[in-house]
Amino acid sequence: MSTEAAEGTRARAAEARMAEAVIDNAMMESMRAKIGVDLRIGHSINNEEATRIAVAKFAGGVGDINPLWTDAERGTRSDYGAPVAPPSFVIGCFSGIQFGWPGLGSFHSATDMDLLAPIYWNDKITATCRYDGFTGPRPSKFAGRMVTDHFTNTYRNQRGETVAEIRWQVVNYERATARSTKTSRKPLEIPHPWMPDEVAEIEARVLAEKPRGEEVLWWEEVAVGDPVASLTKGPIGLTDEVAFIAGGGTPIPRLKAHAASLSDYATHPAWAFRDPSTSAQEPIYAVHYNEAAAHAMGVAYPYDVGFQRQCWQIQLMTHWIGDAGWVKHLASQYRGFVHLSDVIELGGVVTGKEVDADGEHVVQVQTFARNQRGDDVMPGTAVVALPSRENGPTPAARRARGAS
Numbered sequence: 550m551s552t553e554a555a556e557g558t559r560a561r562a563a564e565a566r567m568a569e570a571v572i573d574n575a576m577m578e579s580m581r582a583k584i585g586v587d588l589r590i591g592h593s594i595n596n597e598e599a600t601r602i603a604v605a606k607f608a609g610g611v612g613d614i615n616p617l618w619t620d621a622e623r624g625t626r627s628d629y630g631a632p633v634a635p636p637s638f639v640i641g642c643f644s645g646i647q648f649g650w651p652g653l654g655s656f657h658s659a660t661d662m663d664l665l666a667p668i669y670w671n672d673k674i675t676a677t678c679r680y681d682g683f684t685g686p687r688p689s690k691f692a693g694r695m696v697t698d699h700f701t702n703t704y705r706n707q708r709g710e711t712v713a714e715i716r717w718q719v720v721n722y723e724r725a726t727a728r729s730t731k732t733s734r735k736p737l738e739i740p741h742p743w744m745p746d747e748v749a750e751i752e753a754r755v756l757a758e759k760p761r762g763e764e765v766l767w768w769e770e771v772a773v774g775d776p777v778a779s780l781t782k783g784p785i786g787l788t789d790e791v792a793f794i795a796g797g798g799t800p801i802p803r804l805k806a807h808a809a810s811l812s813d814y815a816t817h818p819a820w821a822f823r824d825p826s827t828s829a830q831e832p833i834y835a836v837h838y839n840e841a842a843a844h845a846m847g848v849a850y851p852y853d854v855g856f857q858r859q860c861w862q863i864q865l866m867t868h869w870i871g872d873a874g875w876v877k878h879l880a881s882q883y884r885g886f887v888h889l890s891d892v893i894e895l896g897g898v899v900t901g902k903e904v905d906a907d908g909e910h911v912v913q914v915q916t917f918a919r920n921q922r923g924d925d926v927m928p929g930t931a932v933v934a935l936p937s938r939e940n941g942p943t944p945a946a947r948r949a950r951g952a953s
Contacts, residue, residue, distance in 0.1 A: 570652025584682040592802040604634040607641040610796020611860040615760040628945035632670040637863040639704040639713045641797030643676035644856040654724035657855025661880045662715040673707040695722040739850040740890035761871035768910035768935040775899040780865045783892030790838045852886040865895045875944035881929030910937040
């Protein structure tokens with residue numbers, strides 16, 4: 550064997566590899582048989598109790614600096630009457646699960662959620678996840694064929710009250726095809742080559758973006774066409790992803806080490822791959838912080854988590870509406886990847902106002918999340934309830950525990 554051939558063989562051996570499969574009738578029949586099933590999710594439950602520390606770690610892990618979530622005195626004097634967690638906290642309890650379609654790659658592609666009640670410190674949250682079926686297969690320029698799974702997560706507190714419901718979608722694709730497919734798009738320069746003055750401007754902007762907090766945003770003072778105050782994330786680094794995990798983010802399954810992880814991988818080989826640099830087995834979830842894993846998934850560079858991006862949309866809204874408002878509904882689509890080193894500017898515009906069927910004064914918002922290349926990587930919508938000068942209790946007070 551020539552020196553060049555030997556080097557090529559070693560390079561191929563050094564590539565991280567994941568199980569690969571194509572979508573066939575047997576696979577689809579197996580998945581059809583599972584439609585309507587409440588899934589076993591114990592291995593992917595990351596948190597159950599909204600303790601003071603758990604709430605602080607989650608808020609820190611998504612980069613939310615609103616003291617309403619972390620300052621007990623602030624929470625007590627708010628319209629909630631006691632310390633509360635950010636509404637996105639349910640995502641830190643349970644977000645998603647690796648399920649079915651062995652050998653296919655997958656991406657979280659869309660979320661539609663209702664936020665129904667506040668989560669108070671020390672509440673216990675119980676999550677369930679139902680598999681609602683799939684659509685497809687359909688052709689894809691990215692990966693040959695793909696199917697889209699549909700799930701519903703429901704979250705209840707210790708009082709049996711439903712605090713949130715999340716309907717979410719996962720695209721499953723033929724991994725080998727994705728890795729070999731050549732696209733006509735101009736290759737991205739990753740990591741992004743930021744200049745020091747650019748980074749300084751971005752970080753100054755991040756530090757200047759403050760939550761509205763106790764300042765009231767009145768429904769009567771909002772007009773169609775008004776912009777939503779911006780929220781900036783980035784340049785996104787490895788620790789941002791680690792902080793999201795440490796704060797109760799979305800490792801699927803829950804991250805473990807040594808014998809604990811090897812026991813899981815021996816039972817579920819599709820949960821892991823072998824890192825070519827360290828020879829250690831790593832979870833598929835490592836695509837969010839491990840370059841070899843991202844390459845094996847058919848992606849150029851590590852990227853963010855879908856539900857992490859969802860938390861950013863929720864934070865965008867809670868920052869804008871203030872502590873007395875309430876986020877009732879959100880929907881978003883995850884388009885493209887947010888790679889490490891990217892900068893994302895979130896914002897939106899008011900598209901409508903009304904008094905809804907619940908008698909609340911609400912505002913409809915169209916939201917965006919644009920990277921430094923101008924791509925909207927998370928187009929979405931939101932419905933928020935705002936205090937009205939003519940409507941008595943604020944939305945937060947209406948939802949306070951014990952309120953009539």
